[in-house]
Amino acid sequence: MRYVLCSESHGVLAFYRTSLRLHSDFLSILTNPRIEDILLEVPIEHEHPHRHRRGIIVNKSNKPVAEKFAPLRIHLHYDKSIQNLTTELQIFVNTTLLPEAVGYWENALRVRPMKGPIRLRRKCMSSFYYYKQGMRNVACDKACRELTTCGEADIPADHLLDCLACNNTDDCQTTGNMGVGVNDSDFILYVTAHNSKRCEGPDTLSYAAHCQQEVDFDRPIAGNVNLCPSALSVHNHDYEILTSTVKHEILHALGFSVGLYAFFRDKEGKPRTKRNRYGRPTSLNKQKGYYDWDSNTITTVLREDWWTGDGKVVHPIHMMVTPKVREEARRHFGCDKLEGAELENQGGEGTYLTHWEKRAYENEAMTGTHTQNPVYSRLTLAFLEDTGWYQPNYEVAEDLNWGKQLGCDFAMKSCGEWIHEKKILGQDTFPYCSDIKHDGTKSMAITRCTAQRDSLALCNLVPFKKELPQQYRNFISLPGVNPVGAKYYGGSVEMADYCPFLQEFEWKLIDRKTHKDSRCELEGNGKEGEDILEVYGQNSRCFEFPKPWTERKCGRIRVLSHYMAGCYEYQCTNGTLYVGSYNATDMYPCYAPNQKIHVKKIVDGWLREGSIICPKCEDYCGENCGPPITIPDYIGDPEIDEPCGSFVPFSIFMIFLYFTIFLYMS
Structure with missing residues (x-):
């Protein structure tokens, strides 16, 4: 059988020459790899009986047999660029950051294990190659490149196959040496730390992509994650976002990529998207630079009555509709008619x-931007199962509270309609909000508790300089805003369709080194009892107030109106929840939900007064809660006379705090 000349980009091209050059915007935070940089059909050996190529596994009697899956094994290969980092950062990357991120996915996923070593294909000198049906390898046109790369990484020669090249369809030969390959692995992750153009964006921590796919099931078997050197930090406040981001990027290389959707397979190993006679998806989107998928993977749904502040419009939604994803999306929202799970439309x-x-999955870690408390939910694991490449361990899934069991109205309608209808009914608009954070000239921020009550948060509703697109105008009117002005207001996270929600915040002090945020669990976030006598640390959670705290002295009164929640120490003792404020000698008991704790302290010559609302004991102490008891008439500190001594200036820290929050969140 003769070879056929093909293009790495187009598939079969018969014998005429053409070439595809796709523009790649390296300035974007996440850029899909160019299709000509992805090498398909890498020959490998799976630990399975005889199979029909690209079909289900059968034994010698041609009967289907159960496939063997085993825990995913990821081989970490550190590029020499890692050595350019400081010693402290090298230790952090090599012993903590990458091993933890990789370990998570190794624990979460099972794959068809490799029988022998992984040896990767060499890149061709041109984008053309020769293909012989029935072969487990392809041949380059004329010659292979001396250097084969995977993203930002140079692949070592020991990891590569020898070079098979053809001068014409009948003149092919093998040159070079075959490397030993990488044993006992199912995926090779090349780790780099180049200060590339993609790292110039202030919000870019790292990025990743796959670079080669195996021949039997098209599963990615190699990829690159690049860590932006200037974004790396060993600061305690940065650890969560760094580890979550690297896990996120690794998952893009493992399968969550628009360039891989057309290669997904069903539970029997059959392609979800139609293939041509050479095993490639039939349609290449030349403009986008990836293969088109069939509608059984992703489909577009038109919401024809999408509510906006300017009236109803038609709103297109792109849905992942594979079986497990649809099942998990419906289960999460409690909506049996939901078509699938929405993909990002911006x-x-x-x-x-x-x-x-x-908008639909706010703090799910595989949304397009990090905001707070990232979790890898059952939905993301269902996605991985529907690739046909992985069997996920659902026990490692983290709980996604956003939208949980809020029904079809939440899942299928705009956030503007949700907020509008809840206000008409006099109900809480949770998980959305409508407190304006600032009006463009002054801060109007009010602290609240997050849904998990592990952090303070601000409603991120802000004015934009231009009118929002019509489909994202979520308000008819807002208090204190002229009627025309409402169309300028939206949540500060544009990817959430401008829906306003409570969002954690952070700030840096004047020295640019002191880094604080609003998580209650981090002791370093404490302000030594200033303002509302908070306590930060491992045993702290967020508590809400019935009204703002006050400071009084010599007939003068100041209302701390920005605070409607704070972080306080808590403990569970003898079936009762106790709450402690800064420098308190005793903790206050919470006997029942909505009970008030009254705090009165003299601080810097001022009488500081405030009340804390007790939550449900079960929300903080779980099963360690006793039966309800009769609540005393008053729980808290005794009355204290208002002092009238020397004047103490108002808290400079508080003024600076809200100024910096305004700048950071605007």
Whole structure:
């Protein structure tokens, strides 16, 4: 059988020459790899009986047999660029950051294990190659490149196959040496730390992509994650976002990528998207630079009555509709008619369609931007199962509270309609909000507790300089805003369709080194009892107030109106929840939900007064709660006379705090 000349980009091209050069915007935070940089059909050996190529596994009697899956094994290969980091950062990357991120996915996923070593294909000198049906390898046109790369990494020669090249369809030969390959692995992750153009964006921590796919099931078997050197930090406040981001990027290389959707397979190993006679998906989207998928993977749904502040419009939604994803999306929202799970409809290349929709799955870690408390939920594991490449361990899934069991109205309608209808009924608009954070000239921020009550948060409703697109105008009117002005207001996270929600915040002090945020669990976030006598640390949670705290002295009164919640120490003792404020000698008991704790302290010559609302004991202490008891008439500190001594200036820290929050969140 003769060889056929093909293009790495186009598939079969018969014998005429053409070439595809796709523009790649390296300035974007996430950029899909160019299709000519992805090498398909890497020959490997799986630990399975005889199989029909690209079909289900059968034994010698041609009967289907159960496939063997085993825990995913990821081989970490550190590029020499890692050595350019400081010693402290090298230790952090090599012993903590990458091993933890990789370990998570090794524990979460099972794959068809490799029988022998992984040896990767060499890149061709041109984008053309020769293909012989029935072969487990392809041949380059004329010659292979001396250097084969995977993203930002140079692949060592020991990891490569020898070079098979052809001068014409009948003149092919093998040159070079075959490397020993990488044993006992199912995926090779090349780790780099180049200060590339993609790292110039202030919000870019790292990025990743796959680079080669195996021949039997098209599963990615090699990829690169690049760590942006200037974004790396060993600061305690940065640890969560760094580890979550690297896990996020590794998952893009493992399968959550728009360039891989057309290669997904069903539970029997059959392609979800139609293939041509050479095993490639039939349609290449030359403009986008990836293969088109069939509608059984992603489909577009039109919401024809999408509510906006300017009336109803038609709103297109892109849905992942594979079986497990649909099942988990319906289960999460409690909506049996939901078509599937929404994919992101905004952002540029590498964000659009390559993440979950931020409005629908706010803090799911595979949404397009990090906001707070990232979790890898059952939905993301269901996605991985529907690739046909992985069997997920659902026990490692983290709980996604956003939208949980809020029904079809939440899942299928705009956030504007949700807020509008709840206000008409006099109900809480949770998980959305409508407190304006600032009006463009002054801060109006009010602290609240997050849904998990592990952090303070601000409603991120702000004015934009231009009118929002019509489909994202979520308010008819807002208190204190002229009627025309409402169309300028939206949540500060554009990917969430401008829906306003409570969001954690952070700030840096004047020295640019002191870094604080609003998480209650981090002791370093404490302000030594200033303002509302908070306590930060491992045993602290967020508590809400019935009204703002006050400071009084010599007939003068100041209302701390920005605070409607704070972080306080808590403990569970003898079936009762106790709450402690800064420098308190005793903790206050919470006997029942909505009970008030009255705090009165003299601080810097001022009488500081405030009340804390007791939550449900079970929300903080779980099963360690006793039966309800009769609540005393008053729980808290005794009355204290208002002092009238020397004047103490108002808290400079508080003024600076809200000024910096305003700048950071605007």
